[in-house]
Amino acid sequence: MDRLPGFRDFYPEPLPHSDLWSADARQYIFDKWRSAARRYGFREYDGPPLEPLELFTTKSGEEIVGQLYNFTDKGQREIALRPEMTPTLARMVAAHERNYKKPIKWFAIPQLFRYERQQKGRLREHFQLNADIFGESDVAADAELIALLIDTLRSFGLTSKDFVIRLSSRNAWQSFYDDAMQKTGHQGANEYEFFQIIDKLERTDPSEAEKKLSALGFALADVNIFIAAGKPTPELEAILTNLAARGLGEFVKVDYHVIRGLAYYTGVVFEAFDVKGEFRAIAGGGRYDNLVKLISGGKASLPALGFGFGDVVLLELLKARGLLPKFDAKLDVFVLIEDENLRAPSLKLVHNLREAGQTVDYSLTPARPDKQFKRAQELNASFTAKLENASAVRVKNLSTRAEKTGSPDEAVRLLADC
Amino acid sequence: MDRLPGFRDFYPEPLPHSDLWSADARQYIFDKWRSAARRYGFREYDGPPLEPLELFTTKSGEEIVGQLYNFTDKGQREIALRPEMTPTLARMVAAHERNYKKPIKWFAIPQLFRYERQQKGRLREHFQLNADIFGESDVAADAELIALLIDTLRSFGLTSKDFVIRLSSRNAWQSFYDDAMQKTGHQGANEYEFFQIIDKLERTDPSEAEKKLSALGFALADVNIFIAAGKPTPELEAILTNLAARGLGEFVKVDYHVIRGLAYYTGVVFEAFDVKGEFRAIAGGGRYDNLVKLISGGKASLPALGFGFGDVVLLELLKARGLLPKFDAKLDVFVLIEDENLRAPSLKLVHNLREAGQTVDYSLTPARPDKQFKRAQELNASFTAKLENASAVRVKNLSTRAEKTGSPDEAVRLLADC
Numbered sequence: 001m002d003r004l005p006g007f008r009d010f011y012p013e014p015l016p017h018s019d020l021w022s023a024d025a026r027q028y029i030f031d032k033w034r035s036a037a038r039r040y041g042f043r044e045y046d047g048p049p050l051e052p053l054e055l056f057t058t059k060s061g062e063e064i065v066g067q068l069y070n071f072t073d074k075g076q077r078e079i080a081l082r083p084e085m086t087p088t089l090a091r092m093v094a095a096h097e098r099n100y101k102k103p104i105k106w107f108a109i110p111q112l113f114r115y116e117r118q119q120k121g122r123l124r125e126h127f128q129l130n131a132d133i134f135g136e137s138d139v140a141a142d143a144e145l146i147a148l149l150i151d152t153l154r155s156f157g158l159t160s161k162d163f164v165i166r167l168s169s170r171n172a173w174q175s176f177y178d179d180a181m182q183k184t185g186h187q188g189a190n191e192y193e194f195f196q197i198i199d200k201l202e203r204t205d206p207s208e209a210e211k212k213l214s215a216l217g218f219a220l221a222d223v224n225i226f227i228a229a230g231k232p233t234p235e236l237e238a239i240l241t242n243l244a245a246r247g248l249g250e251f252v253k254v255d256y257h258v259i260r261g262l263a264y265y266t267g268v269v270f271e272a273f274d275v276k277g278e279f280r281a282i283a284g285g286g287r288y289d290n291l292v293k294l295i296s297g298g299k300a301s302l303p304a305l306g307f308g309f310g311d312v313v314l315l316e317l318l319k320a321r322g323l324l325p326k327f328d329a330k331l332d333v334f335v336l337i338e339d340e341n342l343r344a345p346s347l348k349l350v351h352n353l354r355e356a357g358q359t360v361d362y363s364l365t366p367a368r369p370d371k372q373f374k375r376a377q378e379l380n381a382s383f384t385a386k387l388e389n390a391s392a393v394r395v396k397n398l399s400t401r402a403e404k405t406g407s408p409d410e411a412v413r414l415l416a417d418c
Numbered sequence: 419m420d421r422l423p424g425f426r427d428f429y430p431e432p433l434p435h436s437d438l439w440s441a442d443a444r445q446y447i448f449d450k451w452r453s454a455a456r457r458y459g460f461r462e463y464d465g466p467p468l469e470p471l472e473l474f475t476t477k478s479g480e481e482i483v484g485q486l487y488n489f490t491d492k493g494q495r496e497i498a499l500r501p502e503m504t505p506t507l508a509r510m511v512a513a514h515e516r517n518y519k520k521p522i523k524w525f526a527i528p529q530l531f532r533y534e535r536q537q538k539g540r541l542r543e544h545f546q547l548n549a550d551i552f553g554e555s556d557v558a559a560d561a562e563l564i565a566l567l568i569d570t571l572r573s574f575g576l577t578s579k580d581f582v583i584r585l586s587s588r589n590a591w592q593s594f595y596d597d598a599m600q601k602t603g604h605q606g607a608n609e610y611e612f613f614q615i616i617d618k619l620e621r622t623d624p625s626e627a628e629k630k631l632s633a634l635g636f637a638l639a640d641v642n643i644f645i646a647a648g649k650p651t652p653e654l655e656a657i658l659t660n661l662a663a664r665g666l667g668e669f670v671k672v673d674y675h676v677i678r679g680l681a682y683y684t685g686v687v688f689e690a691f692d693v694k695g696e697f698r699a700i701a702g703g704g705r706y707d708n709l710v711k712l713i714s715g716g717k718a719s720l721p722a723l724g725f726g727f728g729d730v731v732l733l734e735l736l737k738a739r740g741l742l743p744k745f746d747a748k749l750d751v752f753v754l755i756e757d758e759n760l761r762a763p764s765l766k767l768v769h770n771l772r773e774a775g776q777t778v779d780y781s782l783t784p785a786r787p788d789k790q791f792k793r794a795q796e797l798n799a800s801f802t803a804k805l806e807n808a809s810a811v812r813v814k815n816l817s818t819r820a821e822k823t824g825s826p827d828e829a830v831r832l833l834a835d836c
Contacts, residue, residue, distance in 0.1 A: 001473055001509055001713060004497060007466035009510050012524065016517030023462045039772040041749060041779035041797070044441045048425035048543070049467065049529065050499075055419055071489040074533055079422060081468075091419055092427050099434030101796055103782060106430065111467065115492055125466070140782040151772065245762035246769040295419060331459060344663035351664040354457040354569065361459035364521060364558040378519055379459070 006124030013327040024327030029311050030109055033129040036152040037107040042131055045106045047088035053078040055087045058295060059264060069115040069124065081113035085130040086306060087295060093134050094296035102135030123312060132306030139235045142268045142287065142305055143242035149272060149283055149307055150251045157323040163282060166255035167270045172233045173198060173259055176226055186217040199261040227256045235268060264288045274317055282317065283309035333415065334376035335362040336386040338369045345390050349408050353385070356412045383415055424542030431745040442745030447729050448527055451547040454570040455525040460549055463524045465506035471496040473505045476713060477682060487533040487542065499531035503548040504724060505713060511552050512714035520553030541730060550724030557653045560686045560705065560723055561660035567690060567701055567725055568669045575741040581700060584673035585688045590651045591616060591677055594644055604635040617679040645674045653686060682706045692735055700735065701727035751833065752794030753780040754804040756787045763808050767826050771803070774830045801833055
């Protein structure tokens with residue numbers, strides 16, 4: 001019996017096969033994410049992995065359903081496994097924002113799901129760091145959020161040679177669009193289609209792009225000139241200045257190719273890419289000042305911004321750059337039981353060492369001394385500890401081969417001194 | 419738009435309403451679980467929250483479907499949200515056990531789902547610590563697993579006044595059953611029904627139990643005498659001796675009321691209960707030596723045992739015993755920006771402190787000094803730091819009110835000395 005296509009099992013390292021996923025690498029990534037978000041003063045939240053389908057269609061329109069893991073439950077409810085965290089977060093914030101001081105800085109590490117037509121190796125779930133700020137309309141909040149993204153990436157050992165944040169603005173494109181409309185006298189009713197074309201521009205054949213743009217009254221040449229100039233708007237200037245003040249200027253550049261396909265962004269948008277351009281976007285986000293109002297049916301309204309940062313591309317990048325540590329078994333102490341008459345006091349020793357916070361293992365059943373020692377080595381134990389008799393323990397440092405002997409009660413101190 | 423019935427949102431503390439769930443308490447529980455399992459040498463794994471329906475019906479029979487969160491996906495597959503972790507684990511172990519040294523000691527913290535008829539306040543999801551050992555048939559493994567459960571409970575501050583492990587054995591009941599069959603000359607084909615009656619005995623009216631038992635050829639009196647005697651089998655003796663050697667004897671008692679309803683247990687079984695009997699079982703588990711073979715269709719076979727330990731009853735118990743810490747916002751440093759001309763170097767200071775591992779926040783936009791200080795207090799900052807000018811920072815310890823001034827480059831040292 002196999003698992004469902006597109007889902008992952010996570011195994012402890014060392015992995016028996018290179019195509020398996022590592023539970024240790026996953027935990028390493030979660031720890032780094034959590035630690036960076038906390039240093040920035042973000043607090044953790046979580047919501048249900050299942051939500052009413054309506055929550056997602058309200059935000060993204062009915063066309064999202066084609067990509068959702070959705071179904072009808074036994075209570076005849078239309079529900080979906082969450083494809084993204086933002087609608088859940090907007091719902092949660094709308095319900096209780098009055099009781100939280102602003103700005104609200106929250107993060108989560110949800111597992112997200114999608115159901116697209118099956119492609120080989122394509123995953124149907126992944127994990128994401130989601131970080132969001134609510135209640136602050138100043139771009140100082142955008143800078144704070146982008147700084148968190150940069151520092152989270154840096155905490156994995158990635159440098160400005162590895163990644164860059166491409167910074168853009170819906171407002172800049174809106175002005176471009178409005179100006180062009182005014183010049184040509186066209187009706188300005190095709191913003192969404194225009195944004196979609198810009199979003200896909202880098203992956204579209206120029207003649208095809210030219211055709212699509214002219215249909216809306218634009219020339220590809222004008223679009224390319226606007227992108228090549230990359231002139232920062234005042235809001236983007238403010239963000240660049242803010243990040244430079246932190247010493248993070250080298251990690252960010254204005255790049256109007258980025259616009260983010262999702263319709264709900266309202267201001268600054270950004271994406272993190274690997275500098276060599278080998279991978280898909282590492283992370284992306286932006287401002288969505290209207291979403292809380294939309295989700296709450298007008299009951300609450302708060303400016304908001306956030307990003308999502310997935311585990312799959314990050315893992316590929318860390319592997320490619322040699323930045324993923326090895327996570328073999330690791331033990332502080334392996335307790336050797338060579339005399340079965342000493343099993344009871346040896347169990348007490350195991351227990352006392354664990355009580356003192358040590359990671360400890362031992363042979364559950366009688367085994368030859370050489371087999372026990374081999375097991376200690378397989379588990380990468382730093383020390384062995386062995387009762388010589390009921391009142392004497394010998395500890396050995398397996399790197400230095402130093403040994404110390406003393407009373408079992410002082411075993412923890414012997415380890416520290418050995 | 420509300421969340422689905424039976425699902426939880428997890429908010430950061432302080433909670434705006436007492437009926438909300440705390441993301442901080444959840445993380446506290448996860449950290450304790452993870453830390454205890456690691457001290458015992460258990461390694462973390464995880465699997466998909468969705469599995470083919472067949473994985474669960476193979477293990478538990480078709481009747482389990484009534485309690486499952488199951489549905490047909492877009493690919494016409496019958497699938498279910500996992501109601502327990504053991505079938506997934508058995509599948510994972512069966513697939514790759516040859517590449518892992520025995521005993522395999524693994525743990526996970528899955529979210530589990532069930533879909534029962536809606537009862538007020540009844541949850542449809544919860545989290546569980548699952549710890550399992552594969553490849554060791556000796557009861558020394560059962561003792562190791564029970565010791566982990568005891569120490570995990572103890573790590574929350576719970577004592578033998580708060581909880582007890584009720585230890586039992588399928589083998590003991592099997593002997594009782596076989597003996598009775600032999601004596602009365604009945605056919606021994608109703609084991610499953612008999613075990614189900616014993617499982618529910620404490621919650622069944624005696625006359626009703628008497629009736630059901632006689633139908634199978636048993637007398638309630640005999641059953642009660644067997645339970646009251648509570649005579650340990652040799653396997654249970656060995657576990658009691660093992661736990662006593664560790665100093666954990668006071669946490670465990672033989673209690674044949676426990677039998678665990680699930681049909682797949684094969685040997686020692688146990689449950690953790692609060693001593694006052696106010697709550698449902700805190701945790702439960704036992705041996706299931708046949709499951710790997712069943713799930714793998716005979717391709718692999720390994721003795722196995724494990725327990726599940728949920729977050730909901732634990733949380734109730736910790737609250738009732740006053741053992742759940744408060745988790746208000748907590749900040750190392752709040753950086754005050756009282757002169758907007760110093761915002762750029764203040765951002766650099768914020769950044770440097772975060773780089774040094776400090777949790778740091780500040781006012782994103784200009785604010786009156788008293789408002790900034792109030793915010794520092796709301797966030798329970800340990801220190802404030804304020805640039806006097808570009809080359810001097812003043813740090814203040816908000817508990818002792820001690821202050822230190824120095825160069826911004828030495829801010830981290832100033833905090834340590836203040």
